[in-house]
Amino acid sequence: MARFRLGLFGGTFDPPHIGHLVVAQDVVERLVLDELLFIPAGSPPHKTGKIISPAPLRVEMVRALTSGSEVFRVSEVEVSREGPSYSVDTLRYFRDLHPDAEIFFILGADQAAAFDTWQSPGEVASLATLVVMAREGLEAPSGMFTSVPVTRVDISATDIRDRVREGRTIQYLVPDSVRHIIENNRLYRAVS
Ligand code: ATP
Numbered sequence: 001m002a003r004f005r006l007g008l009f010g011g012t013f014d015p016p017h018i019g020h021l022v023v024a025q026d027v028v029e030r031l032v033l034d035e036l037l038f039i040p041a042g043s044p045p046h047k048t049g050k051i052i053s054p055a056p057l058r059v060e061m062v063r064a065l066t067s068g069s070e071v072f073r074v075s076e077v078e079v080s081r082e083g084p085s086y087s088v089d090t091l092r093y094f095r096d097l098h099p100d101a102e103i104f105f106i107l108g109a110d111q112a113a114a115f116d117t118w119q120s121p122g123e124v125a126s127l128a129t130l131v132v133m134a135r136e137g138l139e140a141p142s143g144m145f146t147s148v149p150v151t152r153v154d155i156s157a158t159d160i161r162d163r164v165r166e167g168r169t170i171q172y173l174v175p176d177s178v179r180h181i182i183e184n185n186r187l188y189r190a191v192s
Pocket of ligand 1 (some may be wrong): 010011012013014020025107108109110111133135150152153154155156157158159160
């Protein structure tokens with residue numbers, strides 16, 4: 001039987017947006033994944049000092065974002081863990097859970113560029129195939145990374161937060177379900 005092909009896609013997802021969906025779908029198609037797990041970070045080591053929306057709300061938004069898909073799933077493994085979220089711990093967890101699966105760890109080009117600064121990068125690389133989403137204009141580092149070309153979608157969570165704060169619309173940048181969660185919880189209104 002063919003090995004189960006599992007993709008892991010971590011991020012702050014504050015908020016998750018259409019850009020995440022588009023690139024995630026590209027990755028699923030290219031790598032022929034059986035499942036792609038969106039993994040909202042609990043306390044991202046690279047973003048300490050920044051104010052991040054509460055984990056339950058980010059999880060709710062990621063669930064809303066991915067609810068229409070058969071292949072996308074959400075994992076709360078990082079938000080339910082105490083302390084900073086290290087990818088190596090997440091990978092060990094999924095390796096134990098799916099010993100026979102082929103695991104792909106999906107990184108943005110920005111994350112891949114900082115890979116050397118991560119906790120135990122060698123072990124991370126030994127636990128999964130590292131896949132960097134290569135965007136036109138953003139050079140993907142070679143070496144230990146497999147590069148997957150993805151559609152260029154110039155949407156970022158930072159831009160969405162700025163728009164909300166400025167009272168501008170975010171319609172179509174996020175699904176309505178995500179926009180309603182943002183509005184109902186008055187997220188991103190204050191300067192962060
Ligand atoms: P922020 O603007 O707050 O840094 P973000 O939109 O980049 O957030 P993250 O939650 O950090 O969102 O994203 C998770 C991963 O998705 C990162 O690896 C990031 O590189 C990637 N990503 C985010 N937006 C896009 C996009 N439009 N195209 C390709 N990859 C993206």
